[in-house]
Amino acid sequence: MAVVFPRFLNSPLPSSFSPPSPRPQIFASSSPMDVTPRKYTDFPFVSAPHRNLMVDLVSTMENRLHSQLKPCVVPSDVQYYYTPNRDSHGSLYIRSGHTSSQVDFVLGSWIHCKLPTGGALNISSLSAYLNASTDAPNFLIELIQNSPTSLVFLLDLPPRKDLVLHPEYLQTFYENTRLESLRQTLEKLPEVQPYYSSALYIRCLTSPTSIMIRINTEGGGAGRMEEIIKDHVDPVAKEVLGIWLEQCACGHRTVDEEGKAYLERRDGLIKNKTIEIDIGSSFPRLFGPDIAGRVLEVIREVYNG
């Protein structure tokens, strides 16, 4: 699914908001101008419960998959990048799986952009893609915050087969797990509304138990948002990651040659469409064509790997 996710927001930025012209430069984190080098696991600029959740998820995933993952070899100017005026910062983290692993790669990203309104847009995401040796679902989490009282939260195990044609797959991964009951837990909160991606293709990628919600705490303020993240979003996200690690990443599935070819075709199409939707959208607008191009080249490489 999406990597850099502003597309999920319905017009997060006024059209007058554009990166500094004419051509923003990329500063490596070793640049003398860079006094605050950042890495993916820093999750700066966000509240403590938001940061703690993401740090815990990354560390749980790394600990469980440890020996299956290669080190992160993303170039330093893509591991951390920012526009010259420092209004927009981002970080990318990728660890590919070893040949013997079912994990294709794990990909994390955060973005922080000052908004012309005075606020900021913060997007934290972590996704994990499996390879064609298994047909088990992938993992995706994203927190998109454009004010302290507004959060779009996406959490899903996106299926890798047409669930209409494969009811036994639906049963194994969705009906026989706690995913639906976890979805309902969040749905019940009065601050929660459903969230619809403006891209219909992105909607098609989700499972029937996907959590795609907008949380609005304007009445209760930023404190209530932090409380919701800590008490509700955090435990649900950790339980969903646990289900994915046990039953998907580390479970065993038999896939024949025909099934492998199908998965490779479907996974490949999803990755290409996802990048196309993102590239055509707001990422170049947030970081300018040079930085966007450089980051997307790295993503394309691991996607087509």
Place this chain on the structure above:
Amino acid sequence: MAVVFPRFLNSPLPSSFSPPSPRPQIFASSSPMDVTPRKYTDFPFVSAPHRNLMVDLVSTMENRLHSQLKPCVVPSDVQYYYTPNRDSHGSLYIRSGHTSSQVDFVLGSWIHCKLPTGGALNISSLSAYLNASTDAPNFLIELIQNSPTSLVFLLDLPPRKDLVLHPEYLQTFYENTRLESLRQTLEKLPEVQPYYSSALYIRCLTSPTSIMIRINTEGGGAGRMEEIIKDHVDPVAKEVLGIWLEQCACGHRTVDEEGKAYLERRDGLIKNKTIEIDIGSSFPRLFGPDIAGRVLEVIREVYNG
């Protein structure tokens, strides 16, 4: 999709509610006991805006598809059926398409059941299935009302292909039409909440622009519900039917032999799963095993036809 739809409701009936025992009999509409023979297009027991909408939809569909449809040959004791104590009534209407038509069949159903709470459950539905000479989407509308101030409304053109693998199909029928904007029209009403079918398989059958909502007008009463049906539900439903008639039922699509085989397999699986979900659920509970069995036999026949 579903034919008799109580399954869409999360426990519409208390478990103590069951049809009169020991074995309810079927009374043909010609029975001397039957002083109120009913037909599908009567839509009795519901408000005028609800009835007008359904009557208009059936008549629009019949007028547009006129020469393509065979007459309804459903046996009279299935065209209209009820339990001996007359607490539960139902009607079924089916018109198959001629061999030269792209329409497989049109199926309508209404159900009225007194609830032990004193209220009543009313379900009106109309669906249309295309055959494998085209891969265009089907049509489905359902209104499920278990009180004058509460309505579950489902309206969709369920896709007949995996949209993830066929983005051009998504574009033709969903991105290039007004379906998403029609969905948003209803979503904006303050009385509207999203509706999730308790059956995950049913959720998988819907398109990304499907309307699956619960309308609650407890504050505004039954009058406000009638107003919403007349001013919002009615025009949206008619526009969606118009899109389906022009672009799906009467549009031209090229399907090769492999495509036909795929559609037959997928359509068949959906019909079988849908009946299975309904049979295992509340239909026999509402009408008893005899009536439910007789009605479902007719449906199975046309589904497998």
